[in-house]
Amino acid sequence: MASQDHLASLCKVVLNNLEYQHDWTQLQQHTRAGLSRPLLYGLPPKRLYVHPDEQIDIIKAEKDRGERIPQEPEVEWVLPVHLSEKWSPAQFAAVFDGIEAIPPGGAEQEASEGEEREEQWRLWRGPKRGKRILLATVQDDSTVTYYWIFDGLVKPRQN
Template sequence: MAEKYCVENLAVSVLDNLRYQHDWTELQILTHSPVDDLPLPRPLISGLPPRRLYLHPDDQIEMLKSHPNPEGSIPETPVTEWVLPVHLAEKWTLKAFASVFDSMPPENSASPHRVKRVLLATVHDDSTVVYYFMHDGIVKPRQN
C-alpha cells in the first residue's frame, strides 16, 4: 500500500482528538500486542471513553434481564475501547481488517474470546476524524 501519510502520525492525531475533543483517558498507542509482544499490523489505540460507547445486543439482553427497574437508566460504566486509525484514502480489504482483529488481545485476561469490535477512526486530509464501529463478523440487530 503506497502511503502518503505516516500511520504513526495518524495514531498520534487520533489519540489527541480522543483526549482533547472527546475526554478519553488512559490512552496509549500500541505497536506490539500486549499478550505476546508480536508486532501489530497497524498501530492501535486503547483508551477509556467518558461513558460506554456501545452495548453488544447479547450484553444488552442480559442487562435488561438483570436490571431491577426496566424503566430506569442502565448503568453506563465505560469499558476500554480499541481504536484503529486509518486515512480516508486508504484501500482496506476484509483480509486486512481480519488481520487486525486476529492480532488484537483477548477482551480480558480471564476470557479467551477475541475483541468483538474496533472503533475505526477515519482521518481526512483536513484533520477531520469520523468514528465508526467495525465488528468482527455479523452482529444481530439491537433490541428496542
C-alpha cells in the same frame, strides 16, 4: 503500505481528537509483532457499545432488581486510518487476529468489579465480549469520523 511517519501522524491526530475532543483517558499506542500498524486503546468517558443480547440481559436484571444497573465505560481498541486508504476484509481480519478482545488494562478493570460475577449481564463484559474496534477515519482536514467494526457477524441493536 503506509509509511511509519504517516502512521505516526494518523495516531497523533486520533489520539489528540480522543483526548481533547472526546475526553478519553488512559490512551496508549499499541504496537505488536504481527500487526502491520499501531492501534490505540483507551477509556472513553461513557460506555460506547452494548451488545443486543447484553441489552436484553440488563433489562431483565433491572426489572428483577427494581433499579437501574450503571453502565461503566470499557477500554476500547481504536484503529486510525486515512480516508484515502483502501482496506480489504483480509486486512481487517489480520488486525483482529493480532489483538485480544479486551485491550490491555481492561481485564484489571473488570476483575475489580468482583461482586456478583455470576449475573448473566456481567458475562458480556468478560468471556462473551467479541472483538470490536472503533475505526477512526481521518480526513485531509484532520476531521475524524468513528465507526464500529466487528470480528464476525453481530445482530442489529434494538432501539
